[in-house]
Amino acid sequence: MNLVFLGAPGAGKGTQGSLLAERIGAHKLATGDLLREAVRVGSELGRRAKSYMDAGELVPDALILDLVRHTLAGAERDGSAIFDGFPRTVPQAESLNAMLRELGSPLDAVVVIDVPEETIVQRMSGRRTCANCGRIYNLHTDPPTRSDVCDVCGGRLSQRADDREETVRHRLSVYREATEPLIAFYEMGDAPVHRVDGDRAVEQVQAQVLQRLER
Ligand code: AMP
Numbered sequence: 001m002n003l004v005f006l007g008a009p010g011a012g013k014g015t016q017g018s019l020l021a022e023r024i025g026a027h028k029l030a031t032g033d034l035l036r037e038a039v040r041v042g043s044e045l046g047r048r049a050k051s052y053m054d055a056g057e058l059v060p061d062a063l064i065l066d067l068v069r070h071t072l073a074g075a076e077r078d079g080s081a082i083f084d085g086f087p088r089t090v091p092q093a094e095s096l097n098a099m100l101r102e103l104g105s106p107l108d109a110v111v112v113i114d115v116p117e118e119t120i121v122q123r124m125s126g127r128r129t130c131a132n133c134g135r136i137y138n139l140h141t142d143p144p145t146r147s148d149v150c151d152v153c154g155g156r157l158s159q160r161a162d163d164r165e166e167t168v169r170h171r172l173s174v175y176r177e178a179t180e181p182l183i184a185f186y187e188m189g190d191a192p193v194h195r196v197d198g199d200r201a202v203e204q205v206q207a208q209v210l211q212r213l214e215r
Pocket of ligand 1: 031033052053054056057059084087088092171
């Protein structure tokens with residue numbers, strides 16, 4: 001089974017994709033995570049992608065497609081795949097269709113997670129991550145006891161450069177322009193497009209995802 005999760009940055013694609021991947025034993029391919037890892041280890045890809053990411057711009061299609069091709073080639077071919085944060089442009093979606101055709105396993109469904117923009121700004125600008133253990137907090141909805149210290153391990157909490165409010169607003173405008181048109185693109189294709197209300201608790205959103213996919 002191949003699934004694409006679509007939605008604005010901060011809509012919960014990563015959280016929902018991970019929960020579903022665990023449930024159905026799928027491999028999750030999240031280009032944002034792969035890029036952040038490339039930046040962390042200082043690879044050539046990371047060096048080329050970093051300035052785009054920090055500014056909230058899309059990394060050029062050619063770099064992303066190389067990364068995805070490389071990752072798919074190394075992944076187990078027989079498993080299910082959940083694509084999170086990819087594709088983000090129509091050319092990326094066309095390339096994904098071609099890659100999946102080549103692998104002989106076309107896309108089965110697209111899940112669109114809808115969340116109002118102001119909710120997203122609040123979610124993302126309040127997000128803090130522990131540099132030591134990776135625990136993620138939200139200053140508004142899931143705050144640590146002290147705003148800059150991890151409750152679990154005492155590590156330092158920091159904000160991702162691209163989670164600053166003005167960058168989040170820019171990322172939302174990039175989403176509207178480059179990525180939202182993918183919903184219409186997929187609605188014209190063969191795989192069903194399921195829309196879920198992402199402005200709910202994590203478990204409720206997951207329940208909607210499962211219900212739509214089971215249909
Ligand atoms: P994410 O964690 O998915 O929000 O991705 C973080 C950043 O990585 C984005 O703001 C982009 O700069 C970059 N990025 C991730 N996936 C893609 C993609 N499919 N196409 C272009 N840029 C991407």
